[in-house]
Amino acid sequence: xxxxxxxxxxxxxxxxxxxxxxxxxxxxxxxxxxxxxxxxxxxxxxxxxxxxxxxxxxxxxxxxxxxxxxxxxxxxxxxxxxxxxxxxxxxxxxxxxxxxxxxxxxxxxxxxxxxxxxxxxxxxxxxxxxxxxxxxxxxxxxxxxxxxxxxxxxxxxxxxxxxxxxxxxxxxxxxxxxxxxxxxxxxxxxxxxxxxx
Amino acid sequence: xxxxxxxxxxxxxxxxxxxxxxxxxxxxxxxxxxxxxxxxxxxxxxxxxxxxxxxxxxxxxxxxxxxxxxxxxxxxxxxxxxxxxxxxxxxxxxxxxxxxxxxxxxxxxxxxxxxxxxxxxxxxxxxxxxxxxxxxxxxxxxxxxxxxxxxxxxxxxxxxxxxxxxxxxxxxxxxxxxxxxxxxxxxxxxxxxxxxxxxxxxxxxxxxxxxxxxxxxxxxxxxxxxxxxxxxxxxxxxxxxxxxxxxxxxxxxxxxxxxxxxxxxxxxxxxxxxxxxxxxxxxxxxxxxxxxxxxxxxxxxxxxxxxxxxxxxxxxxxxxxxxxxxxxxxxxxxxxxxxxxxxxxxxxxxxxxxxxxx
Amino acid sequence: xxxxxxxxxxxxxxxxxxxxxxxxxxxxxxxxxxxxxxxxxxxxxxxxxxxxxxxxxxxxxxxxxxxxxxxxxxxxxxxxxxxxxxxxxxxxxxxxxxxxxxxxxxxxxxxxxxxxxxxxxxxxxxxxxxxxxxxxxxxxxxxxxxxxxxxxxxxxxx
Numbered sequence: 001x002x003x004x005x006x007x008x009x010x011x012x013x014x015x016x017x018x019x020x021x022x023x024x025x026x027x028x029x030x031x032x033x034x035x036x037x038x039x040x041x042x043x044x045x046x047x048x049x050x051x052x053x054x055x056x057x058x059x060x061x062x063x064x065x066x067x068x069x070x071x072x073x074x075x076x077x078x079x080x081x082x083x084x085x086x087x088x089x090x091x092x093x094x095x096x097x098x099x100x101x102x103x104x105x106x107x108x109x110x111x112x113x114x115x116x117x118x119x120x121x122x123x124x125x126x127x128x129x130x131x132x133x134x135x136x137x138x139x140x141x142x143x144x145x146x147x148x149x150x151x152x153x154x155x156x157x158x159x160x161x162x163x164x165x166x167x168x169x170x171x172x173x174x175x176x177x178x179x180x181x182x183x184x185x186x187x188x189x190x191x192x193x194x195x196x197x
Numbered sequence: 198x199x200x201x202x203x204x205x206x207x208x209x210x211x212x213x214x215x216x217x218x219x220x221x222x223x224x225x226x227x228x229x230x231x232x233x234x235x236x237x238x239x240x241x242x243x244x245x246x247x248x249x250x251x252x253x254x255x256x257x258x259x260x261x262x263x264x265x266x267x268x269x270x271x272x273x274x275x276x277x278x279x280x281x282x283x284x285x286x287x288x289x290x291x292x293x294x295x296x297x298x299x300x301x302x303x304x305x306x307x308x309x310x311x312x313x314x315x316x317x318x319x320x321x322x323x324x325x326x327x328x329x330x331x332x333x334x335x336x337x338x339x340x341x342x343x344x345x346x347x348x349x350x351x352x353x354x355x356x357x358x359x360x361x362x363x364x365x366x367x368x369x370x371x372x373x374x375x376x377x378x379x380x381x382x383x384x385x386x387x388x389x390x391x392x393x394x395x396x397x398x399x400x401x402x403x404x405x406x407x408x409x410x411x412x413x414x415x416x417x418x419x420x421x422x423x424x425x426x427x428x429x430x431x432x433x434x435x436x437x438x439x440x441x442x443x444x445x446x447x448x449x450x451x452x453x454x455x456x457x458x459x460x461x462x463x464x465x466x467x468x469x470x471x472x473x474x475x476x477x478x479x480x481x482x483x484x485x486x487x488x489x490x491x492x493x494x495x496x497x498x499x500x501x502x503x504x505x506x507x508x509x510x511x512x513x514x515x516x517x518x519x520x521x522x523x524x525x526x527x528x529x530x531x532x533x534x535x536x537x538x539x540x541x542x543x544x545x546x547x548x549x550x551x552x553x554x555x
Numbered sequence: 556x557x558x559x560x561x562x563x564x565x566x567x568x569x570x571x572x573x574x575x576x577x578x579x580x581x582x583x584x585x586x587x588x589x590x591x592x593x594x595x596x597x598x599x600x601x602x603x604x605x606x607x608x609x610x611x612x613x614x615x616x617x618x619x620x621x622x623x624x625x626x627x628x629x630x631x632x633x634x635x636x637x638x639x640x641x642x643x644x645x646x647x648x649x650x651x652x653x654x655x656x657x658x659x660x661x662x663x664x665x666x667x668x669x670x671x672x673x674x675x676x677x678x679x680x681x682x683x684x685x686x687x688x689x690x691x692x693x694x695x696x697x698x699x700x701x702x703x704x705x706x707x708x709x710x711x712x713x
Contacts, residue, residue, distance in 0.1 A: 027291070029291070029294070029348075030293075030294065033294065033340075040337075052324055052325060052326045052330065053326050053329070055333075056326050056329045056330055056333040057333075059333040059334065059336065059337065060332065060333045060336060063336065063337055063340070064333065064336025064339070064366075064369070065336075067340065068336075068339055068340070068343070068362060068366060071340075071347075071362070072359070074347075075343075075347065075355065075358075075359055125325070126325070126326060251583070254582065254583045254586065255579040255580075255582055255583050257582050257589050257590050257591075258589065258590075258591050259589055259591040259593070262593075513576060513579065513580065514576075516579055517575045517576050517578070517579045518575060533565065
């Protein structure tokens, strides 16, 4: 076994071990940290494969974005410092089954196609990735790219709409309550219910 | 002429001639790690002393002046005191994460050192995504802070960590966008190529007004990202005692303290590399004679000169401006810096496509 | 217009920030402005700010005379009972009885240096001195008698 293989197995062991700890830990914050370790391990695997761009994106998106969001939501929940209750047996069994199914599925795929060693040098530069991403020719990704950006735009507008107070209603709240507080209250409630419906 | 490149090359040749390649590589790793740790220690001592002296001068005081000539050994004495101090772990803290957090913050700072070009041909790892690597790794630092805040089992720490998280996550955007403006102008993410592209002038001067706007936004955003005043809400003394490191003492506190200054150094080094040409001497277009005179100053002096100028700028901010409130902080980012930097990026792209820059 | 207001805002902000930085930068490049006194070292050449208040004293002239009439205006003005005035009756040459100061007791340990007594004094008999080295081992030594032994009121002060 040469040094590259040792590094590969060490990183893989880190990913799997941290993943198992993330699932089994009884403290929710520690789970998040183990998840983080697992994701950093995946990034390390990309670095080991010398696809640095993907590794950096993995860190930015998953570690800097998603795990931070997860930690924030943990902070905002009540009693995040206490141990979680033991999971119900039924749930444990079903999640185990789901994991086994996934394992079987990927094993089946690998057994069918296998890993074919290739001699073509694999040196994608960042500009290659960018060109491919925005190329309108065959095997270019401009359409999915634009569709995804539309989706993100829609999500952003949705966020703004949810967060925004209806401007006309705020004026009624400020002006009306002095004479007619009841009417003012009704005015506030109505649009919220409309949105929920 | 003095150059670090020659020294490193001769050391490498000697190592590979004397030992077999694996051992030589390992020895090189050891040397690099040793140098990095030495740099950290020296920077910590120098920057803390510099901060105190600058603060004193700006507040019409003398600053530390008792330990050694002009108070030179003040920070050394402080470090000794911190090493001797007991590192307490509070009752009810998550001990594992509590002890892990300062090391994470420190390791992140160490990783950030890798792609920085200190002088001509003197760089640990010239990774081809240099700038992106820095952005990616620096987003890890917030994890250490959140971890410290949560594991301390203290409301001040928790509040400080959350503020710091919100702050870093939002200011990363405008810092990233202002970095991208230079990437657009250069056409490369690699640090060595970015420096090489400033052969005939620094981007701050070559890129017209958009580059200057990007530079200003970058400096503001990194000041916020390193949690320094006027954006030091995360450790606002008057409100949160010391924020996320309230419960830390002794060497673990020292690691947080050191990491703050190392991070300042690193962001200023990145700023100097992107906007002020890194180790590249001040060159003006085709003035051959002037450029040659400038080349006589060693590149390492240029690099540290620029970096320390930016550090001084950030210290100047700290001792001039009052602390922002959290809503003002987020307003500044989302209503001013982000739209301006987006518009600025558009402008720079137009300039780069039309080739209007020098 | 919104955009105009927005840009104006930015310019105003930058200008005010630069004004602040100009001030601190001004002090940074002028070490002469430093006002720190390295106290125990420069005890002989110490310069104190004019408005610094260290203790209440009663100035006496060379004939050992002060200006206090014993009116107790300062005692009444003092917010925390620092001053206690004991009066006596002098017999003037014409044989008239006249109220005069016997002892001016000043409790330094209670004094907050608020200057109200000096303001209240109608004859400017007391003033604030700048001596600040008051530490002693015994608290009773902080209770002081301000008028010198055998001192008298200056002539012509009513």
